[in-house]
Amino acid sequence: MTLAHDVAGDVGSPAVLLLHAGVADRRMWDAVAPALAHTFRVIRPDLRGYGDSPLPADAPAYSNAGDLAALLDELGVGDAAVVGSSFGGKVALELASAHPGRVRELVLLCPAAPGVPDTPASDAFDAEEARLLEAGDVDGAVRLNVATWLGPDADDAARAALAVMQRRAFDVQLAADEAASAAGMPEPGPDGVEVDLAGIRVPTFVVEGAHDMDRLRACARHVAASVPGAELSVLDWAGHLPVLERPDAILALLLDVLRDDPTVHAP
Template sequence: MTLSHDQAGHGPSTVVLLHSGVCDRRMWDGQFSALAAAGHRVVRCDLRGFGDSPMDAAHTHADDVRDLLDHLGIDRAAVVGSSFGGRVALEFAVRHPDRVSTLALLASGIPGMEPSEELRAWGAREDALIEAGDLDAAVELNVDTWLGPEAGPADRALVREAQRHIFDVQLAAPEEHHPVNPGVTKEEIAGIRVPALVAAGAHDVPDFRAVAAELVRLLPAARSLDLDWAGHLPSLERPEETARLLIAFLAETAQTSENAAQEAVAG
């Protein structure tokens, strides 16, 4: 199955946008066209079980992304991941290292993440609401938790709609269609050598700020960016500012790569 996706732009570099676990590819509405206007070919997709991509078979998200790039004839791309999409981006970079030029990780998850007591209690509350059949309350719990103070009514409506669809699709899927954990380790993540931007929001759940700090330690070519205004979903909370920071980072890494190539030729 080919993941549902959109494309824009015709630049020589490609950017792939991977959404969070509470949304779908629409969360990139504020960056999609801006990245294309900045000279990139931009691809955003719905991972399997989200948005318009059905949960129709056993799957590994990172390999689904690889298959999408193969389908589109894309050899290598900068990969931008938000939250769960950041975890998928890391797994993709480990499993298919030759396909990744750059990583931008916004409030990213990480394979093997151990939740704090606070986050574990949150998960138990969500599970209890789902078990009781109160999906509306479970949706509101997610909306209230994962959107920061700068999110507006339209952002909340988008996450509310997307999360309800996610529940409907994933809870109905048989066990044999659930994702397969690729088993990526932190030692393998430490072997990712491409430039990486690791952004964390000051208003996010503390676990994800801790993950950001860990990623900066693990990734040899990472730099951190603290967003004092952001919660967990900066692409929705300040879409124009998030677009600008991604465009600036991609331009910077492209220039660094070009300088390195010139030095190699000269040497």
């Protein structure tokens, strides 16, 4: 299947692939994509199970990295700078490992990453989200995610936007799980892709949010320490989703990094 996606910018411009967080969809980039499109060809997909990309219970096996490589093929894009937020950061690392020729550069905003142990805080969040969903309290699970993942600089509009995107993800994924269960099939989801951080050989810029959950802060530091030559920037104002918290600051950061401006790599 072809992922739902938006494309903006001149076809001859360098491509930038924006990968959303696991609590959001491609709409999380709404505040920065138009400005980026003045310089780049901006591609914003919804991964399967998010936004407008379905998660069929009877679909063949797939990987997020494979879906993205197929989308780039369809769009005639040889390689792209890949910007990933949270879960999207982990998917960006999977793409760089499985299809290294398709990734020109990585910008990872508070990425999830393999090989980082859980913490009491992350275990408590997972347990509470599972309890709410098992009780059928999807609205409560949405509120939990909004409260957990947005930092102190997020305004009411950002919180409302995240709530809409998270609710959409729950609706799509829970419906797919229910359909699979009714058909006696396993819950649908992507195949894992092994990530070799030490084998990544593209410029990599990692952002850590000072107000993020401890496990996610550890993920950012682990990626920055493991990818050869990676640069780490700690944003003292940021939670887990800085593009929703201070979009103007993240737009400035992305333009500086993606245009390879060595003088300013922080908002």
